Amino acid sequence: MPGAGNTRARYRRILRFAGWNLAVTWWYELFLPRIGLTSVAERTRSKRMRRFAQRFHVLAIDLGGLMIKVGQFMSSRLDVLPPEITAELAGLQDEVPPVPFAAIRVLAEAELGMPLDRAYASIDEEPIAAASLGQAHRARLSAADAADTGLHAVVVKVQRPGIDRIVDVDLAALRKVAGWLSHVRLVSDRVNTHALVEEFAQTSLEEIDYLHEAANAERFAAEFADDDRVSVPSIAWERTTRRVLTLEDVTAIKITDAAALASAGIDPADVAPAFAAVMFDQLFTNGFFHADPHPGNIFVTPMPVVEGSTAPAWKLTFIDFGMMGVVPPGTRSGLRKLLIAAASRDGKGLVDAVREVGVLLPSADTGELERAMTQLFARFGGMGFAELREVDPREFRDFAEQFGHVVRSLPFQLPENFLLIVRAMSLTSGVCSALDPEFNLWDSIEPYATKLIRDERGNVVQDLAKQAVEIAGIAVGLPKRLDSLATRLEEGSVAVTNPSLERRVARLERTARRVVSAILFGALLVAGAVIRADDAVFGTVLMIASVLPLLHALFAGRAGR
Structure with missing residues (x-):
């Protein structure tokens, strides 16, 4: 440590x-x-x-x-x-360099409360993977444990010694940096840096709790229990603690290993849309998703061909459930609408969905953004990754110059868990493009969006009933609220605010302060230059001191714009 x-x-x-x-x-x-x-x-x-x-x-x-x-x-x-x-x-x-096995042995034996020779029939000292928070070794369970668990070949994940303390130090440093950034108006207007770091902290602390990861794996397995497309490793709970995780060895073909897929008779171009569909189900239907689907965490597992079955002769096997995300129902509804709008090339619908997800504040003026999204769909909508690479970079640059100021001026924020959603979607897109450079995300979005539209129509009656109940509740409480308002008017306790006027007054105050600073700068500079002829030291001090009001005149109030 x-x-x-x-x-x-x-x-x-x-x-x-x-x-x-x-x-x-x-x-x-x-x-x-x-x-x-x-x-x-x-x-x-x-x-x-x-x-x-x-x-x-x-x-x-x-x-x-x-x-x-x-x-x-x-x-x-x-x-x-x-x-x-x-x-x-x-x-x-x-x-990431691996930890020497001697240190891994000491930690694992302390956690399991027994020598590794008793805990496992055998364990490979050479790690199969070394990550930032831990590393993994292949092992075999004893005959008795294998009979109890049904598992023989397993993978043992062991935390890096002292990682708890390292994580605490790193989080303390990141919180300090977030505090610095919170004072930069350009950043704080768009991102709550403290909330962002706390979300990262929560995710990181969960990642170093292997009991939490094991529970995530079982929940994920339950979500896809009846789905032939997905498999999940089983957990050997008898050999699992907070810092040691023992799970079924499900090592197969790395999802982006095109040569190995071809040798197994699997077309990578078939894997890409299947993987995208599974990730869509997690994000838009289940609401519990794998937030770290990089190629090292997804295997393609060949399966025996079943005569008469239309299912593919392979499965997607997910591992490493330390970083998982939950999409709240409200956010999930907004994401579903966003997907439908994207598939429909509906710029206004897309902006409305982004607002519902919570990325845009309610006060945002989105007229220009709607126009930008409409033009974006008209020009680039439906293009695959390979097609986009062929587009003249000047077109992207012109589009960015035309609408970049619109995006920069809007009040964005990051809702809870949205960082993980963005990460999952970004990695999904990258994996699919690696599998098939001509993969067109729209081809996967459109059938999925069509399915969502059918589902949404099925919920129309429920939505109308819910709205009717809400309106009835408002109507019942309206007389009481009007009576309360009349009472406050009689007492003179109603306060009226004008945000626009307040902003203008504040702007005038800042301008006045900057004018005073500019006058003070000029006075100190001139005085210093005059006095310097007789008293070089004092004159120089005055001239140097004039820099302070100059900086205030130049930069004070800019952050408030």
């Missing part, structure tokens, strides 16, 4: 890295454009992004822990982060 000195050094190193890169970003992306040097920021952006990703890559490999998870998340955000970052961080998980 890391000592207190190593813990403090780790904490400081993360904060130094974050502080330096935030300062660099502020200088290039906020300060230089304000003084008319936007071209400098744009010319150096690609190089800066690549250098940042390279340095973070080194930091993550060196420190491990949650830094690997942060890098993995950034590498999956192909939709918002530039390729200079996502490409550099794509292979992070595969580079």
Whole structure:
């Protein structure tokens, strides 16, 4: 376990890295454009992004822990982060060095309360996988345990020694960085950084509780118990604790291993839509979904051919249920409507669905965004991944320039669990495109959306009945509310606010303060220049001091715009 000195050094190193890169970003992306040097920021952006990703890559490999998870998340955000970052961080998980087996043995024996030779008939010292929070070894259960569990070949996941303390330190550092970002209006207007880190913290703490992962695996298996497309490993509860997990060895063909799939007679182009459909079911129907469906966590398992059956002769086998998400019913309804709108190329419907999901605040003016989505569907809707790659990059750039300000000006927020939803969808799209470069997501969305539309029609009567009850409740309570309002008017206790007027007054106050600062700057600068001829030290001090009101005049109040 890391000592207190190593813990403090780790904490400081993360904060130094974050502080330096935030300062660099502020200088290039906020300060230089304000003084008319936007071209400098744009010319150096690609190089800066690549250098940042390279340095973070080194930091993550060196420190491990949650830094690997942060890098993995950034590498999956192909939709918002530039390729200079996502490409550099794509292979992070595969580079995690394993823990020596001697340390793994000590931890596992302490958890299980017995020597490994008694817990398992055999266990391979060479890990089959090493991840940021733990690593996995193949093993075989004893004859008695095999008879009780029905399992013979198993995989034993063991946490990295001291990972609890490392996670605590990393979360403390991330909370500090979130506090810094919360003071940047450009960020805080769009993202609740504290809530974002707390959601990441909850997910991370659940990942290092293997009892929680085992329970997730059994719940996921129950969700797909009658589904021939999906299989899930069984848990050997007798050999499972909070830091040791023993489960059925279901190792098969990695979902993106095209050569192995072809050797087994499986067409990758058939696997892509099946995988997308299973993920759609999790997100839009079940509401309990695998939030980390990267290729290492999905196998394609060949199955015996059943004569007369139309089912494919293979299954999708999911493993690693440490990172799971739950879609609340309200969010699920919004996501279903979003999917239907996307399939219908309905720009207005898409924006309405995004609002219902909670990503857009109710006060957002979405007219321009609706127009942008309509044009986006008209130009690029229905294109597959391969087709999009053939589109002239200037078209994407022109579209971004035309509507980028619309997206940036809207008040976005991230609802609970939405980070995991985005991650799951991003990884799903990436896996499907790796299986089939010509895979067209619309081809999977449209039949699924058609099914959802049929389901939604079946719920119309229920929705109308619910609305009728709500309206009746409002009508019953209306006389009492009117009477209360009349009483408050008589007492003079009704307060009326005008947000627009308040904003204008606040803006005038900020402008007045900046004018005063500008006058003070000029006075100090001139006084310093005059006095410097007779008293060089005092004059220089006055001239240096003039920088403070200058900075206030330049930047105060900008955050409130």
